Amino acid sequence: MNSSDKQGGVTDRKIPNSVIKRLPLYHRYLCQLMRQKVDRISSQKLAGELGLTASQIRQDLNYFGNFGMRGYGYNVKELHNEIAQIIGLKEQRQLVIVGAGRLGRVLIDYPDFKEMGFYFRALFDNDPELIGREINGKKIYNIARLEQYLQENRIDIGVITTPPEPAREIAEILVNGGVKGIWNFAPTTFNFDQEQVVVENVCIGESLFTLTCRIKEQIERVENILG
Amino acid sequence: MNSSDKQGGVTDRKIPNSVIKRLPLYHRYLCQLMRQKVDRISSQKLAGELGLTASQIRQDLNYFGNFGMRGYGYNVKELHNEIAQIIGLKEQRQLVIVGAGRLGRVLIDYPDFKEMGFYFRALFDNDPELIGREINGKKIYNIARLEQYLQENRIDIGVITTPPEPAREIAEILVNGGVKGIWNFAPTTFNFDQEQVVVENVCIGESLFTLTCRIKEQIERVENILG
DNA sequence: TAGATTGTTAATCGATTAACAATC
DNA sequence: TAGATTGTTAATCGATTAACAATC
Numbered sequence: 001m002n003s004s005d006k007q008g009g010v011t012d013r014k015i016p017n018s019v020i021k022r023l024p025l026y027h028r029y030l031c032q033l034m035r036q037k038v039d040r041i042s043s044q045k046l047a048g049e050l051g052l053t054a055s056q057i058r059q060d061l062n063y064f065g066n067f068g069m070r071g072y073g074y075n076v077k078e079l080h081n082e083i084a085q086i087i088g089l090k091e092q093r094q095l096v097i098v099g100a101g102r103l104g105r106v107l108i109d110y111p112d113f114k115e116m117g118f119y120f121r122a123l124f125d126n127d128p129e130l131i132g133r134e135i136n137g138k139k140i141y142n143i144a145r146l147e148q149y150l151q152e153n154r155i156d157i158g159v160i161t162t163p164p165e166p167a168r169e170i171a172e173i174l175v176n177g178g179v180k181g182i183w184n185f186a187p188t189t190f191n192f193d194q195e196q197v198v199v200e201n202v203c204i205g206e207s208l209f210t211l212t213c214r215i216k217e218q219i220e221r222v223e224n225i226l227g
Numbered sequence: 228m229n230s231s232d233k234q235g236g237v238t239d240r241k242i243p244n245s246v247i248k249r250l251p252l253y254h255r256y257l258c259q260l261m262r263q264k265v266d267r268i269s270s271q272k273l274a275g276e277l278g279l280t281a282s283q284i285r286q287d288l289n290y291f292g293n294f295g296m297r298g299y300g301y302n303v304k305e306l307h308n309e310i311a312q313i314i315g316l317k318e319q320r321q322l323v324i325v326g327a328g329r330l331g332r333v334l335i336d337y338p339d340f341k342e343m344g345f346y347f348r349a350l351f352d353n354d355p356e357l358i359g360r361e362i363n364g365k366k367i368y369n370i371a372r373l374e375q376y377l378q379e380n381r382i383d384i385g386v387i388t389t390p391p392e393p394a395r396e397i398a399e400i401l402v403n404g405g406v407k408g409i410w411n412f413a414p415t416t417f418n419f420d421q422e423q424v425v426v427e428n429v430c431i432g433e434s435l436f437t438l439t440c441r442i443k444e445q446i447e448r449v450e451n452i453l454g
Numbered sequence: 455t456a457g458a459t460t461g462t463t464a465a466t467c468g469a470t471t472a473a474c475a476a477t478c
Numbered sequence: 479t480a481g482a483t484t485g486t487t488a489a490t491c492g493a494t495t496a497a498c499a500a501t502c
Binding site for chain 1: 241242244247248250251252254255276277278313314315316318320329330332333336339340343345383384407408410414416418421422425427429430431432433434435436437438439440441442443444445446449
Binding site for chain 4: 270281285288289293296299300301
């Protein structure tokens with residue numbers, strides 16, 4: 001009865017990363033529409049709002065099933081639920097944060113994550129000042145205990161919010177400890193086998209450079225037009 | 228004398244976004260090599276370290292000039308300097324942060340930004356508790372004063388670290404106030420004309436969903452192989 | 455029925471990879 | 479010179495866009 005059995009339905013071709021990245025975006029906007037009591041939406045309107053094309057949205061959704069109705073569009077609530085399921089909203093995930101600095105503490109404090117199914121279990125750091133303290137009811141442990149902790153607790157995702165230097169070694173410990181994903185905020189890249197672990201790099205500083213590069217380009221473009 | 232005048236050099240074809248995103252990555256790794264006193268590197272080795280292909284790196288660099296030497300590779304220091312110039316390292320940029328919550332305070336506290344040329348000038352918030360306080364020597368102003376502040380000070384980039392609801396309105400004020408870029412941490416998208424302003428969205432929460440989606444896929448793939 | 459909008463195939467566009475002559 | 483590695487062109491791959499029959 002699930003959508004992939006539907007006639008004209010979905011084969012299990014690999015989902016492109018570009019599509020996966022847009023799913024949370026769709027989900028967020030559908031939440032908003034639900035709050036506004038909108039109950040239907042066309043790919044056209046959705047596209048306009050999100051800066052995409054209608055074609056792209058229909059293509060994306062058809063990787064997962066036929067959620068729309070010809071001549072009508074998509075039922076907001078239904079599509080919201082389908083996407084929630086696809087992205088695994090509310091499926092419980094256990095996380096630990098390595099690096100109890102400012103950024104680590106921002107993440108563990110953020111209340112929405114729990115609602116989304118992300119449970120931060122503990123923090124780890126090497127700063128004696130921090131070890132033993134509690135933040136938001138979560139203990140900061142000595143990083144030396146990370147390996148043991150991972151043996152005793154099933155953790156799905158390890159979050160790295162340390163400086164770049166120790167990041168690689170920490171990532172190794174996390175992977176050996178059985179995490180399936182690393183959410184990496186340290187400006188470092190890892191070279192793990194993709195089969196072993198999925199790494200998501202959040203390059204905050206680098207995105208600021210990307211922004212300035214694009215500004216520069218934009219200014220040049222305008223100058224060229226003006227002659 | 229600049230590199231784009233060299234024979235076999237560079238036309239001003241548009242630089243793809245995918246290329247721009249990789250430049251800070253190159254820069255960061257070259258810094259690391261410099262610290263390690265490495266003075267030459269081939270596209271091959273660079274690629275291996277960064278998880279790219281040699282071809283890709285050579286293609287990327289050739290958008291900007293011919294920085295390598297056949298049979299030798301790239302001089303680390305020279306390439307580092309070229310890329311620093313391309314990404315505008317140390318070119319001074321003036322920024323304001325709107326939203327003096329935890330995330331805003333993480334950003335304004337981060338010392339490396341100053342070295343990179345990013346100068347955070349002020350924070351704005353609507354919380355009476357926060358207005359008038361100082362963080363890291365920067366004052367928190369009433370958001371009602373943002374418009375006026377932008378008229379009196381040339382600000383290049385506006386950073387939005389508020390909840391999603393006021394983000395759109397704030398973005399409007401920033402754009403009308405003449406910022407050339409928006410670095411947006413709020414989970415909202417804007418629909419500005421690209422000519423007007425460059426927007427860089429940092430979707431922290433969404434990247435966590437991307438991670439879990441990819442983990443799910445990975446697990447399915449392994450299960451399929453095991454039968 | 456007429457109008458709207460999907461699902462889906464085909465065409466286009468862009469980015470990555472491969473290949474190799476040029477040359478250090 | 480022989481070996482290495484670039485710069486650059488051509489081939490491939492993948493993602494986006496366009497188009498339209500299907501159908502609500």
